[in-house]
Amino acid sequence: MTDKLNNIPGYIDRLRGRNLHLNQQHPVGLVKLTVESWLGHGFEHFDRLDPVVSVAQNFDSLLIPPEHVCRRTSDTFWVDSDHVLRTHTSAHQAELLAGGHRQFLITGDCFRRDEIDARHYPVFHQIEGVRVGGSADDLLATVTGLMGFLFPDCESRVTDSYFPFTDPSWEIEILHEGRWIEVLGCGMVHKQILQNAVVEGPAWAFGVGLERLAMILFGIPDIRLMWSEDPRFSGQWIGLHAGFDPKQAPKFQPWSVFPATTRDVTFWVPEADIDPVITINNVAGIVREIDLGGLVESVEMVDQFRHPKTGRVSMSFRIQYRSWERTLVNGEINEIQTEIRSRLNGDGYVLR
Numbered sequence: 001m002t003d004k005l006n007n008i009p010g011y012i013d014r015l016r017g018r019n020l021h022l023n024q025q026h027p028v029g030l031v032k033l034t035v036e037s038w039l040g041h042g043f044e045h046f047d048r049l050d051p052v053v054s055v056a057q058n059f060d061s062l063l064i065p066p067e068h069v070c071r072r073t074s075d076t077f078w079v080d081s082d083h084v085l086r087t088h089t090s091a092h093q094a095e096l097l098a099g100g101h102r103q104f105l106i107t108g109d110c111f112r113r114d115e116i117d118a119r120h121y122p123v124f125h126q127i128e129g130v131r132v133g134g135s136a137d138d139l140l141a142t143v144t145g146l147m148g149f150l151f152p153d154c155e156s157r158v159t160d161s162y163f164p165f166t167d168p169s170w171e172i173e174i175l176h177e178g179r180w181i182e183v184l185g186c187g188m189v190h191k192q193i194l195q196n197a198v199v200e201g202p203a204w205a206f207g208v209g210l211e212r213l214a215m216i217l218f219g220i221p222d223i224r225l226m227w228s229e230d231p232r233f234s235g236q237w238i239g240l241h242a243g244f245d246p247k248q249a250p251k252f253q254p255w256s257v258f259p260a261t262t263r264d265v266t267f268w269v270p271e272a273d274i275d276p277v278i279t280i281n282n283v284a285g286i287v288r289e290i291d292l293g294g295l296v297e298s299v300e301m302v303d304q305f306r307h308p309k310t311g312r313v314s315m316s317f318r319i320q321y322r323s324w325e326r327t328l329v330n331g332e333i334n335e336i337q338t339e340i341r342s343r344l345n346g347d348g349y350v351l352r
């Protein structure tokens with residue numbers, strides 16, 4: 001693990017063993033069980049596949065082009081030049097098809113460098129369904145049926161989408177608290193993938209984030225809570241079991257919500273990072289590595305401008321701190337903030 005490309009911080013390694021999807025007393029594990037039992041028998045279950053996968057599995061086998069942005073170190077955790085932490089459960093699709101499996105579910109932890117807000121965490125869980133012999137109508141009936149079962153009181157809609165590995169492709173969105181939220185990607189498995197796996201088509205596939213579903217189903221407002229070991233969180237799901245009726249899903253009971261504190265940081269961006277997505281993911285990555293107690297609730301770019309004379313680009317980020325457990329004191333926020341500033345500085349961001 002001394003590879004120069006390796007960009008996996010220690011805290012990610014520590015989260016890898018948690019396997020929330022295998023915990024049947026946890027919202028993530030409960031949603032997995034619910035999806036599995038709704039789909040019924042006939043699907044093989046793979047939920048212990050190693051999240052360290054080859055570049056071929058995660059990208060090439062899915063026809064993701066070599067220059068695609070999702071391969072960048074700003075987006076993906078690289079183990080070495082041939083391996084990544086899977087960014088989606090689709091990484092196992094082609095191999096399982098080639099291995100003769102015809103109808104299966106893959107569940108596991110997935111890893112992405114991303115922004116920081118209530119819905120994003122660098123480790124999350126997906127469940128993937130694949131059915132050889134299923135038509136497009138069968139796919140859409142299956143995924144809209146599943147959404148209707150999980151969220152009987154929410155409107156949902158199907159929109160056209162794009163994935164390199166399915167054609168055609170769709171996304172399912174759920175209307176939740178007045179906003180359309182993407183919850184599921186799906187489509188007909190690309191002919192080339194079927195050919196490579198020596199499978200007679202058609203075949204469909206879908207992939208869905210378990211945290212997203214669990215947040216809507218149980219009314220959980222912040223994805224960081226999924227990792228909480230506070231009994232005020234974990235104690236709320238005890239006694240639920242596979243096959244519970246989603247209509248009867250208990251709603252998350254917040255204990256008092258403590259106040260948030262924000263701090264801004266402004267810097268000149270190094271030339272190589274001018275793309276805002278790279279900077280957003282880099283800043284988020286730095287914050288995650290320093291904020292091991294998970295006190296940062298969101299990181300938002302609030303301002304960006306190019307100096308008219310020098311052409312240099314300046315960006316301002318707002319970091320919001322809040323704990324679910326207690327009121328934070330200024331001293332501890334200052335400490336994290338100082339660390340973030342010095343790390344940014346060391347990485348070539350010139351603080352203003």
Ligand code: PHE
Pocket residue numbers: 087088089090128163166169184185186187205206207208
């Ligand atoms: N792998 C896709 C994602 O993570 C979801 C997907 C799975 C889309 C299967 C189509 C088919 O966004």
